[in-house]
Amino acid sequence: MAKITLDKLRHSYMGNPKGPEDYALKEINLDWQDGGAYALLGPSGCGKSTLLNIISGLLQPSEGRILFDGEDVTGLPPDRRNIAQVFQFPVIYDTMTVYDNLAFPLRNRGVDEARVASRVAEIAAMLEVTEMLKTRASNLSPDNKQKISMGRGLVRDDVNVVMFDEPLTVIDPHLKWKLRSKLKELHQRVKVTMIYVTHDQTEALTFADQVVVMQDGEIVQIGTPVELFERPAHTFVGHFIGSPGMNVLPAELKGETAFFNGAAVTLEGGVAPGAGRHEIGIRPEFVTLAATGLPATVRKVSDLGRHSVVEAIAGDTRISAIVEGAVPGQGETVHLAFRPDQTRLYRDGWIASEKGRAA
Amino acid sequence: MALELQAITKRVGQVTHIKETTLVLEPGRFNVLLGETGSGKTSLIKAMAGLDRVASGRILMDGKDVTGMSPQKRNISLVHQFFVNYPHMTVFDNIASPLRVAGLAKSEIQGRVEAAADVLQLRPMLHRRPHELSGGQQQRTALARAIAKESTAVFLDEPLANLDYKLREELRDQLPDLFAGRGAVVVYATSEPAEALMLGGRTALMQDGRVTQFGPTAEIFRNPNTLTSAKVFSDPPINSAPVTKKGDRMELGHGVGWALTGAAAGLKDGAYTVAIRPNYISPVRTDRAHVPMTGTVQITELSGSESTAHFRMGAETWVSLAPGVHPYRVGEDREFFMDPAQCFYFAPDGAFVA
Amino acid sequence: MRKVNQKGWFFVLPVLILVAFNALVPMMTVVNYSVQETFGDNVFFWQGLDWFQQILRSERFHAALGRQFLFTAMILAIEVPLGVIIALSMPRKGFWVPVCLVTMALPMLIPWNVVGAMWNIFTLPDIGLLGYLMNHTLGIDYNMTQDPVAAWITVIVMDVWHWTSLVVLLCYAGLVSIPDAYYQAAKIDGASNWSVFRYIQLPKMKQVLTIAVLLRFMDSFNIYTEPFVLTGGGPGNSTTLLSIDLVKIALGQFDLGPAAAMSLIYFAITLFVSWLFYTLMTRNDAK
Incomplete structure (x- = not known):
């Protein structure tokens, strides 16, 4: 178990990178505490897998250092970093039994058989695979194979970090949910540092204590799931997290008051003066249908069972609202109200309104 | 066509x-x-x-x-x-x-x-x-x-x-x-x-x-x-457990029971299965009719906008999914509130009855 | 009742006809010869199983069969591990991949009799490159037309040169189909190179390896052209493999009855050993 520090990490797949656009990872500085559950979240190609491979040692960074507990491990190969990794597709040693699969990382390090037996039994019990221990691993279903892959990652108790690279990709939704909770439970029990890479916001937010949101090789925001949901630092985070994502409305700023389509919109607080492209950000969860407010025309209503998503158009901007109970019909005119303490202003994409300080 | x-x-x-x-x-x-x-x-x-x-x-x-x-x-x-x-x-x-x-x-x-x-x-x-x-x-x-x-x-x-x-x-x-x-x-x-x-x-x-x-x-x-x-048709999975109907009440065991209204009140006495989606089990009571159930919190998930808790009551694990942020501690015993109006009842052969 | 679509047979028909003419009909002729004696003019005498008994008891057949098994065992023992080792050491990405593949495939493109002739000239003591080098430069007495050991070594080296590529290419195909994640996982699990081979590469190569061993067994067990061109079965009978002996009996001595019986025994052995190999190598898959 270790604290992980990424120090001025940069990586380019090109031999001779010129501008910042040639870098798959632009400067990354990070500190991860021992025993935490972290997620790297972002769309395909955002650099999250590159970062993961650098931490595991499968890839050498072009610049910068990786420290485990203050010790520089940048030059060490994967097997000397004392880490474990679970891949997108289950990696199983086909010819071995489930038991031998789980024992493999221990036996490779010369752990004595008695200790191997007790660790394997413990992990198998946690993963609820005890009755499969004697079967050949090649005969398992995909979700059980992935469980065994996870088990191999967790069987060593001396690892610095366990990394998960989109481990639930091949798992059916109803089992995905089970494996996700299993993983969460395991983390709560073994308290080893875990890093989880995914493009799926639900997986990232439910698993991690702290989520790192990445875009185009850069970290956009680091925060707890609640922080990312409630106060996205960038419109990208607002859009990427949440389903549907945050409404982003073009705005004009006059003094400290924001205007959308000519109407003043109350923000969470004051705004530091400045120039730039201004946008109002409000989550669909905090938009309500009211007697008065912003007039809009209903374009589409989706009944999602637990609640409905009403998509309305004001001017030429689409605004989504999550509504419980009665919903308006398509084409009707509604009035939208924004919860002021959840209404933020963004300047050139980055948050510009300040919570609490009155305008 | x-x-x-x-x-x-x-x-x-x-x-x-x-x-x-x-x-x-x-x-x-x-x-x-x-x-x-x-x-x-x-x-x-x-x-x-x-x-x-x-x-x-x-x-x-x-x-x-x-x-x-x-x-x-x-x-x-x-x-x-x-x-x-x-x-x-x-x-x-x-x-x-x-x-x-x-x-x-x-x-x-x-x-x-x-x-x-x-x-x-x-x-x-x-x-x-x-x-x-x-x-x-x-x-x-x-x-x-x-x-x-x-x-x-x-x-x-x-x-x-x-x-x-x-x-x-x-x-x-x-x-x-x-x-x-x-x-x-x-x-x-x-x-x-x-x-x-x-x-x-x-x-x-x-x-x-x-x-x-x-x-x-x-x-x-x-x-x-x-x-x-x-x-x-449920994600997260629907909670289900055996229940017994006696008179105008449904008994779940562990001291949890509720009065029946509507179609369910007309059922014959006997054994049924109750099923309720996780979003109708809440950590806060919003209605007097909601039925309290006490369980030990086992797993918690927080997705920013919603909080999930898996809690154990007797031999069964229940899942609650509630909007907003609810600070759960793993291992604590706490009360959850179930909305009986959202319960489905099924006969022993699995057919919907009320 | 559900009608079964019989149209499929129509498409298989040409193949069935072809197989009938180039396998079944000749084979029935062989069966015909194997139980009769003829002195020409299409006059036949019934012999029953006499020819079979004669062949099975003949020391000449035993010797040829022994040489045949020895030859096949030796080339399998060399070509399979060598092929695996070469496949493992070939690059899996980049510029050298096509170069290696083409180089590997070259020997297999050469017609069999040409291979025999090439090696024959190559090893001639006075003018062949190898023969001259061995005798005159290195001072090793090497003459495969006179020394049985030299003849055997030459035949085996020639076969290894000609056919190891087949094993290499099949194994290589198996190796490149292994996803990178397996190697990465093994690295992280702290697996040694031997473990990676034993638990990842070998299991993934197993199916193609089965095919490779079967093909090499059948081909080497039935080998004729190359050793015949190279040594003609000599010196003496030292490299007279089964097929060479068979041709000697059939066309040299014109003993059609014994030759036919021998072909059938030969065929039965090939079939049985192939079946044995296949069963043994796929036995564990069902579990």
């Missing part, structure tokens, strides 16, 4: 993949097949598309028997989970390929391909090859091919499964509009209940090669006909 399955079954060797199924799928709205992997969705699609032979029963398209007809003659399109495009052809040629096979005039092909490309925002990419496209664009190309072909039936077999989460959301939002007004029967297979709800239309729930329920999506979500249907 409908696709009708009349008592079809499908077998491979000794294994029955599709048990006797009768369905009428209509154009205009999405027809969603919802079920876990291995529940028979792909099997059913292959049978409908004519890729596999049915063991018995008939398939009618627009009232015409197509049971033994090859897929080439059925005028259908199939979009697969994996991005299937011809790698050596440009996007234009990929979209045009079925039209060229059909022997359409050059100008007609040009027009149809461009119209389909416009709908799917592929205009700027028409002269690229598939490997130069992102996953989303590749799948759009496959969809454009289906649209340009103007098929009578379009089968979409988990077409978004291999796309990024946000991309999936975007494309899913556009899909119903893409096919609206084209007169094609659209069949969409998915394993995600949320996806079925977002697509709307009608949904057929599948389990073990059988359609357990078929009807307007939101309606069958709220009115499951069996315990199996309720389980298939």
